[in-house]
Every structure is written in structure tokens, then in C-alpha cells.
Amino acid sequence: MFATLESGVILRERYKLTKIVGQGGMGSVYRAEDLRLPGRLCAIKEVHPDLNATEAYRQQAQSQFLQEASILAQLDHPSLPKVSDFFSENGRDYLVMDFVTGKDLRQLLQENQGPLAEEDILAWGGQIIDALAYLHRQDPPVLHRDIKPANIKLTLDNRIKLVDFGLVKLMATDDERTITVVQGRGTALYTPLEQYGGDGGHTDARSDIYALGATFYQLLTDFPPSDAKARFLNPLALSSPERINPNVSAHLAEAILWAMEMHPDERPSNVEAFRQVFFGLQPRPGASLAESSSLGLGAALRANWVALFTAFLLFIIAVALTIMG
Structure with a gap:
């Protein structure tokens, strides 16, 4: 220690x-x-x-x-x-x-003892998306890699702050290797499968988008989403947000499930595309929600099953080595 x-x-x-x-x-x-x-x-x-x-x-x-x-x-x-x-x-x-004063969204969720109001999520979500868009526009792009309710703070003047810069990644556009040493592997409930491989796995803006979708999922349902490992083993493990909270708008549920697709190619390519669906300005491109949730995952696993399975095995090996050590 x-x-x-x-x-x-x-x-x-x-x-x-x-x-x-x-x-x-x-x-x-x-x-x-x-x-x-x-x-x-x-x-x-x-x-x-x-x-x-x-x-x-x-x-x-x-x-x-x-x-x-x-x-x-x-x-x-x-x-x-x-x-x-x-x-x-x-x-x-x-x-x-x-030092950012105020409570993080995990604390607010616990104090509320139930899902947070959709109106608040939309207001805060716009600020979070703006911050991510700014990070991803940098040269090289900056990835946060640990977006979760505990890393989003609400200041006394009702401003959102995305904190914990100790877990970022700089991604050179012409080189998939990381050039950072202070990153982490994220937090399991909000981490996409490709990130479990650490630096050996390919992560980009779509990894942050997955974590963002998982964060909104929990804030709107008061239930943590099924993690990527569980979903890899059981593609039906993730319930749609509106099944847990019927008050969740269809466009929000659609945006969240799109962001949380297992394979990066099935997710929004950037946060601006996610923003359009999140705020109901445009429908999710391609298949309907029901089709995308089932067919998208199936296509992803068929297309890159080896890569995803390798990342999963790396995680299992890392856990085993930790226990043995």
C-alpha cells in the first residue's frame, strides 16, 4: 500500500x-x-x-x-x-x-434517495458535454477515462465541474499508444470493455462517451448499470432506463443506450452526435432503439469478438495476479 x-x-x-x-x-x-x-x-x-x-x-x-x-x-x-x-x-x-467546493452527483443521488430530476440532468448534461467536447478537441485530444457521478461536482452557483484530472489520457491522432502515466483504468461500472486492457487496449473519445452514458443511466434510475464484463457474458444484462424509471424521456433513454453500446463503432463517434440525441434534436441514426440495442451488440461482438475477449482476459489475468501477489 x-x-x-x-x-x-x-x-x-x-x-x-x-x-x-x-x-x-x-x-x-x-x-x-x-x-x-x-x-x-x-x-x-x-x-x-x-x-x-x-x-x-x-x-x-x-x-x-x-x-x-x-x-x-x-x-x-x-x-x-x-x-x-x-x-x-x-x-x-x-x-x-x-479546489472545487460543493457536492458531487453521487452525494446528491444518495441524499435524494431516488432518481434525480430529468430537468436537472438535462441542465447539467449540457455543461458536461461542453467540457468533454472541449477536451476532445485538443491537439492531441485529452480523454478523461474516469467519468462517473463522484467525479462531477455541483458548485454553490449551480455550475458543473468535471474533476479528477489525474485520470486523463492524451491520444496522439496518428498513434494509438498512450503517452500518459497518470491515468487509471476507470471505475468498473462506468468503464467500457476496451478500457479494461489498460494501455494495451485502444481507447478514444467513444470510451468517454460510454462512461458518460453509464453516468446518466445511474443518475436517472438510481441504479448502477450492469458493467461491461457482465454484459459481455449476457448481452441482455442492461435494462433500458425507462423500464426502471418510466419518467425517463424516450430520447434520453435512446441516447444513453447508444452511448453504452459494447463496441466503440456502435457508439456516437463524438460527443456532439451524442448531444443531438440526448436533447431530442435528432433521432439516433440507423436502427430503432429496440433493434440497435440487440442487433448492434450482436454485430459488435461478431465483428471484434477476439479484441473484446482479449481485453476481458487481460482483466481476469490482472485480477488473478493481484490476488496471487
């Missing part, structure tokens, strides 16, 4: 850690005070190094972290926290960004 830093530690002779607010396999997130700007709170993402890696790999990883962080620091969008600093200290890499 990677040791976290204690409250009171000062990094870069500037940031005083006050509380750990999140921790995962790839890193920890701290709340900190900026000693140079009294009253300013920061969120500091600490990237956990691979303790079993060679020194050469660690140096390469640190170089890649600095390359990625410099790109993230250039991003400027109202629904994204601003990255203000990045550095390495004592063999650890850190990303400093605005």
Missing part, C-alpha cells in the same frame, strides 16, 4: 496539506492551502509511482508526467478545474488545481 502524506506537510515550500480527500490505486488527492495566496484552497493530485519499476522506467514516467501536466495547465474551460502548477518532489509527481 502506498503511504499517504500527513496533514501539515508542506510541498514546494508553498502548499500546506490539510486533508486527504480521495485515494485510489493510481494516486491520492489532498486539499491544501496556498501559503503564497492566503485563503486560496487547492486540490493536489499525487501520482503513485510503480514501486516495482526500474529506474529507467521511473525517469521516463516522470518525463511523461511533466509533458502531460504542461498540456493540462493550458486548458481553460468553465466546467474544468484550472491546473495551476505541477512539480516533482522526493520522487513523487504532483498536479495542483483549483
Whole structure:
């Protein structure tokens, strides 16, 4: 287990850690005070190094972290926290960004004890889609890779912020290999099957779109969607959102199921296409909803069964190695 830093530690002779607010396999997130700007709170993402890696790999990883962080620091969008600093200290890499006050959508869902209002989802969804469209337009495109209710915060002035930049991926348009080292594999309930292979699997904007659809699914039904592994084994595992919540509009259910198609080629090619169906501006291209849900998955599995099955096996092997280790 990677040791976290204690409250009171000062990094870069500037940031005083006050509380750990999140921790995962790839890193920890701290709340900190900026000693140079009294009253300013920061969120500091600490990237956990691979303790079993060679020194050469660690140096390469640190170089890649600095390359990625410099790109993230250039991003400027109202629904994204601003990255203000990045550095390495004592063999650890850190990303400093605005600390976003407010509750995340997972908390709101728990407090509501039922599905969130469709009117709110539409209002917030537009902001989330805007943020993703902005990220995907970058050169190279920036993928978030861990969209979920807990990573979407609602500020006190009712603005949406898509947080946790520690789990992003920069995708060069002419090279399918990742150039990032601070990404994660996402969260199982919201992760498409191709992402289970880690860097070995091909992920692009359509992977974020899957996670976005899975997020809306849970917010509108108050039920987590069946994960990709379960759906791979049972194509009928995912129920349509309006079967769980009859108040869900048909165009929303259609957009969500389109986004959550198992094979990337069956999903919207970009978030703008998803936006059109999500807001009911255009119907989903091609087959009807019932046909697309069943036939689309079948076609996907037939077309790329080997690739999907390989990703699934990689996940099983990784779990087995973790247990054995």
C-alpha cells in the first residue's frame, strides 16, 4: 500500500496539506492551502509511482508526467478545474488545481434517495458535454477515462465541474499508444470493455462517451448499470432506463443506450452526435432503439469478438495476479 502524506506537510515550500480527500490505486488527492495566496484552497493530485519499476522506467514516467501536466495547465474551460502548477518532489509527481467546493452527483443521488430530476440532468448534461467536447478537441485530444457521478461536482452557483484530472489520457491522432502515466483504468461500472486492457487496449473519445452514458443511466434510475464484463457474458444484462424509471424521456433513454453500446463503432463517434440525441434534436441514426440495442451488440461482438475477449482476459489475468501477489 502506498503511504499517504500527513496533514501539515508542506510541498514546494508553498502548499500546506490539510486533508486527504480521495485515494485510489493510481494516486491520492489532498486539499491544501496556498501559503503564497492566503485563503486560496487547492486540490493536489499525487501520482503513485510503480514501486516495482526500474529506474529507467521511473525517469521516463516522470518525463511523461511533466509533458502531460504542461498540456493540462493550458486548458481553460468553465466546467474544468484550472491546473495551476505541477512539480516533482522526493520522487513523487504532483498536479495542483483549483479546489472545487460543493457536492458531487453521487452525494446528491444518495441524499435524494431516488432518481434525480430529468430537468436537472438535462441542465447539467449540457455543461458536461461542453467540457468533454472541449477536451476532445485538443491537439492531441485529452480523454478523461474516469467519468462517473463522484467525479462531477455541483458548485454553490449551480455550475458543473468535471474533476479528477489525474485520470486523463492524451491520444496522439496518428498513434494509438498512450503517452500518459497518470491515468487509471476507470471505475468498473462506468468503464467500457476496451478500457479494461489498460494501455494495451485502444481507447478514444467513444470510451468517454460510454462512461458518460453509464453516468446518466445511474443518475436517472438510481441504479448502477450492469458493467461491461457482465454484459459481455449476457448481452441482455442492461435494462433500458425507462423500464426502471418510466419518467425517463424516450430520447434520453435512446441516447444513453447508444452511448453504452459494447463496441466503440456502435457508439456516437463524438460527443456532439451524442448531444443531438440526448436533447431530442435528432433521432439516433440507423436502427430503432429496440433493434440497435440487440442487433448492434450482436454485430459488435461478431465483428471484434477476439479484441473484446482479449481485453476481458487481460482483466481476469490482472485480477488473478493481484490476488496471487
